[in-house]
Amino acid sequence: MNRILTLIAFLFAPSAWADDARYYLGDGGVSDFYSMPHAGKYEEAGKLLKKQSIDRNLLLADASKGERILYTSTSGLDETSIVHVSGALFLPKGKPPKAGWPLLSWSHGTVGIADQCAPSWDGYPDFHRDYLGHWLRAGFAIIASDYEGLGTKGTHPYLATRPAAFSNLDAIRAVQSAGYPLSKGVFFVGQSQGAAAALASAGHAKSYAPEIKVQGVVATGIPFFSPKALIAVREKRPRDVVDPQLGYNFLALSLVQLVDPNFSMNDYLSDKARPVAQGISKICNRDMRKLIASQKLTYETTFTQSPNAGLEKAFKLMQYPRLALDMPIFIASGARDQDTPLRMQLALVRRLCDQGTRVRSLTYDDKAHLTTLTHSIRDAMDFVSSIQNGNRMAGNCHIFEENN
Numbered sequence: 001m002n003r004i005l006t007l008i009a010f011l012f013a014p015s016a017w018a019d020d021a022r023y024y025l026g027d028g029g030v031s032d033f034y035s036m037p038h039a040g041k042y043e044e045a046g047k048l049l050k051k052q053s054i055d056r057n058l059l060l061a062d063a064s065k066g067e068r069i070l071y072t073s074t075s076g077l078d079e080t081s082i083v084h085v086s087g088a089l090f091l092p093k094g095k096p097p098k099a100g101w102p103l104l105s106w107s108h109g110t111v112g113i114a115d116q117c118a119p120s121w122d123g124y125p126d127f128h129r130d131y132l133g134h135w136l137r138a139g140f141a142i143i144a145s146d147y148e149g150l151g152t153k154g155t156h157p158y159l160a161t162r163p164a165a166f167s168n169l170d171a172i173r174a175v176q177s178a179g180y181p182l183s184k185g186v187f188f189v190g191q192s193q194g195a196a197a198a199l200a201s202a203g204h205a206k207s208y209a210p211e212i213k214v215q216g217v218v219a220t221g222i223p224f225f226s227p228k229a230l231i232a233v234r235e236k237r238p239r240d241v242v243d244p245q246l247g248y249n250f251l252a253l254s255l256v257q258l259v260d261p262n263f264s265m266n267d268y269l270s271d272k273a274r275p276v277a278q279g280i281s282k283i284c285n286r287d288m289r290k291l292i293a294s295q296k297l298t299y300e301t302t303f304t305q306s307p308n309a310g311l312e313k314a315f316k317l318m319q320y321p322r323l324a325l326d327m328p329i330f331i332a333s334g335a336r337d338q339d340t341p342l343r344m345q346l347a348l349v350r351r352l353c354d355q356g357t358r359v360r361s362l363t364y365d366d367k368a369h370l371t372t373l374t375h376s377i378r379d380a381m382d383f384v385s386s387i388q389n390g391n392r393m394a395g396n397c398h399i400f401e402e403n404n
Helices: 002-011 126-137 161-176 193-208 227-236 246-259 274-281 285-294 308-316 342-354 371-375 377-388 398-403
Strands: 048-053 063-074 082-092 101-107 141-145 182-191 213-220 329-334 359-364
Touching: 063 161, 082 126, 082 161, 101 126, 101 161, 101 193, 126 141, 126 182, 126 371, 126 377, 141 161, 161 182, 161 193, 182 193, 182 377, 193 213, 193 329, 213 377, 246 274, 246 285, 246 308, 274 285, 329 342, 329 371, 329 377, 342 359, 342 398, 359 371, 371 377
Parallel strands: 101 141, 101 182, 182 213, 213 329, 329 359
Antiparallel strands: 048 063, 063 082, 082 141
């Protein structure tokens, strides 16, 4: 409670919520490791710039070694600029196989847009640490990008799929070319925002990083912003009750503000909601949810006009590059998911199936957005193990044909 009171005092202070775009950038609050003067020799994407040992309290328990990394990538916003991106590499215990540790690219879920929320700096929540521990014990090395703009200079383009994909692919390039004992193949694994990043990474790999051997994708609680899916989301969001998930709206609108200089989030927000929304540049998602609840914000008391036009601009940047994929996809969905409703996820599964992608889709009847991750781990690992053993995953797209 004291932490929330401190946040309220800070955010509602006049100097803290001036109408200044800087308050939406989220820069700062991390160590000097996350910055590096630009130099000409770093103008190629996928190069490791520097590394340092992960703090003991942030090291995953089942890892023999953990390193924070800084590397180059192509900005997914303009597809031209070279940017610096941070992340972390975790190696399992024991002796690596002759071909190197099999590699898992982990894509994290929503943490916010402030630099200090970057997992390589802030750490992972316990349920992520437990989940990743299963993969480490199974002998996988884990490369985990923070994504463009999280930890490093510039605004994080929240949920924009191309920036996240480029960040993931260049993280793999960086560590695979830096002498670590890693295999050439990689599985993309992600949850929520990270599930979208994982699927987008697989979609962009063929054109952006064709040298990377993508073996499969594991996606849990994956968003899909089609018109029908948006209806499903809106139906789940009550307008007259306190809704901590309004923070997702603020984050999505920050993406519009990033790419559209004529758009201002403030034009849509009430006086009561404005300082809370501006807090996204200073605090992480876990505290944003608490802050919204403490201020008793509802949809009706937050917005002075519908933000849907702005959100639809953001959703265009959240689309997947292609849905006809060569590698098999595992999608785990919770029937009680309120963040990415089951209808939204199954709409994506159907679209993937229609494009000829091999999909194994499982629904966990009594699980919500976060609990689906931990309860699907055994099925996900069986899926990956089968691919490693050379089995061709046929998927279960036939369930849609049977239900027609």
